[in-house]
Amino acid sequence: MTRFARRAERVQPSAIREFLALAGQPGITSFAGGYPDPTLFPIEQLHKIYDDLLTPANASALQYTASDGTPELRALVAGRLTADGMPCAPDDVLITQGGQQGLDLVAKLFIDAGDVIVCERPTFLGALIAFNPCEPAYASVPMDDEGLDTDALEQVLRTTQRVKLIYTVPDFQNPTGRTMSLARRRRLVELADEFDVMVLEDTPYRELRYDGERLPSIKSLDTSGRVIHLGSFSKILAPGLRLGWVLAEPEIRENLSLLKLAADTQNGTLNMRAAAAYLSGFDIEAHIAGMLPTYRHQRDLMLASIEEHFPAGVRWTRPDGGLFTWVTFPEGLDTAAFQRDHLIPRAGVILVPSAPFFATEPEVNHARMSFSGVPDDRLVAGVTAMGGLLREVLA
Numbered sequence: 001m002t003r004f005a006r007r008a009e010r011v012q013p014s015a016i017r018e019f020l021a022l023a024g025q026p027g028i029t030s031f032a033g034g035y036p037d038p039t040l041f042p043i044e045q046l047h048k049i050y051d052d053l054l055t056p057a058n059a060s061a062l063q064y065t066a067s068d069g070t071p072e073l074r075a076l077v078a079g080r081l082t083a084d085g086m087p088c089a090p091d092d093v094l095i096t097q098g099g100q101q102g103l104d105l106v107a108k109l110f111i112d113a114g115d116v117i118v119c120e121r122p123t124f125l126g127a128l129i130a131f132n133p134c135e136p137a138y139a140s141v142p143m144d145d146e147g148l149d150t151d152a153l154e155q156v157l158r159t160t161q162r163v164k165l166i167y168t169v170p171d172f173q174n175p176t177g178r179t180m181s182l183a184r185r186r187r188l189v190e191l192a193d194e195f196d197v198m199v200l201e202d203t204p205y206r207e208l209r210y211d212g213e214r215l216p217s218i219k220s221l222d223t224s225g226r227v228i229h230l231g232s233f234s235k236i237l238a239p240g241l242r243l244g245w246v247l248a249e250p251e252i253r254e255n256l257s258l259l260k261l262a263a264d265t266q267n268g269t270l271n272m273r274a275a276a277a278y279l280s281g282f283d284i285e286a287h288i289a290g291m292l293p294t295y296r297h298q299r300d301l302m303l304a305s306i307e308e309h310f311p312a313g314v315r316w317t318r319p320d321g322g323l324f325t326w327v328t329f330p331e332g333l334d335t336a337a338f339q340r341d342h343l344i345p346r347a348g349v350i351l352v353p354s355a356p357f358f359a360t361e362p363e364v365n366h367a368r369m370s371f372s373g374v375p376d377d378r379l380v381a382g383v384t385a386m387g388g389l390l391r392e393v394l395a
């Protein structure tokens with residue numbers, strides 16, 4: 001007899017876990033993962049930092065510390081956010097276990113069973129995984145090349161009861177790679193004010209821009225304190241550190257802190273000290289700038305290969321940053337079945353089929369493809385093989 005709480009029904013194994021297990025295997029080309037390229041981690045610098053920290057003089061790096069995060073790291077994050085148009089003090093920042101914990105804590109703070117979270121169509125799968133135990137209902141709003149369609153959002157807000165939160169990834173969204181235009185960002189804030197709804201802005205790819213100018217964050221346009229801004233060191237430093245942050249109004253930040261204390265007491269002191277030492281001892285902006293040409297090259301190569309090899313009738317996004325393009329196949333093609341029956345057995349290629357990225361009414365004829373970390377020759381060979389199979393299947 002199961003004694004699990006009701007919320008456990010909403011905690012299901014991820015539909016993509018099974019084939020992600022294939023990713024590391026020889027002979028498999030993975031466009032599925034979306035991990036940052038490990039050759040870009042600043043390993044030498046971190047090695048030196050950890051060496052220094054693991055000495056008797058720095059024994060406090062192995063001690064408990066403040067649950068909101070070490071004061072140095074909070075101050076350094078606040079400084080970077082301030083430089084990015086979000087003036088704030090160290091106390092406004094909560095350090096979290098990656099952006100993912102921010103998603104979990106915000107849902108715990110705001111969502112009662114049946115409250116509605118508005119998501120983009122499609123949205124970040126990991127956010128749905130974080131939100132689900134709080135038993136939300138979902139509404140989803142279509143996107144186009146300018147990001148979330150704010151006219152459709154207005155319609156949803158007018159016709160849906162109990163909307164608590166709008167969740168958006170405005171910069172180089174996971175999974176589509178799309179970026180919300182400035183006009184849409186402004187309109188989103190206006191609508192959130194008008195309908196008195198919170199906005200959760202999730203920005204792990206914000207600094208991975210390969211073309212064009214950085215747009216103001218949604219938080220920087222917020223005048224009523226309803227935008228909660230999440231960020232992460234995962235894509236700009238290393239995801240294994242599990243370091244992210246929340247920027248929110250004091251009352252929200254304090255309550256998120258209490259929930260964090262309940263969940264895990266604090267982030268690991270050692271990693272917070274290491275990140276602070278990295279930020280104060282090295283030039284992270286130069287490090288980020290140094291990564292961009294690699295990702296830009298990988299993006300360009302993937303888009304050019306797709307252009308050359310995919311058959312007519314297939315569409316894809318052209319992201320200005322981030323790690324993903326979103327490919328749309330003609331209706332009638334079920335990407336999961338195509339992957340299972342053709343792509344994996346015949347080409348050794350994996351990607352992420354679209355259905356799990358939809359909070360409501362899943363669409364099956366898209367795929368998320370990541371260009372990060374795949375060697376050039378394998379990237380081209382994988383896309384070429386995929387194009388051949390698509391021609392055959394769509395013929």
Ligand SMILES: Cc1ncc(COP(=O)(O)O)c(C=O)c1O
Nearest residue numbers: 098099100124169174232234244
């Ligand atoms: C949109 C988005 N939000 C949050 C996360 C969580 O990342 P992390 O917890 O490593 O910061 C990811 C990771 O892929 C993501 O794509």
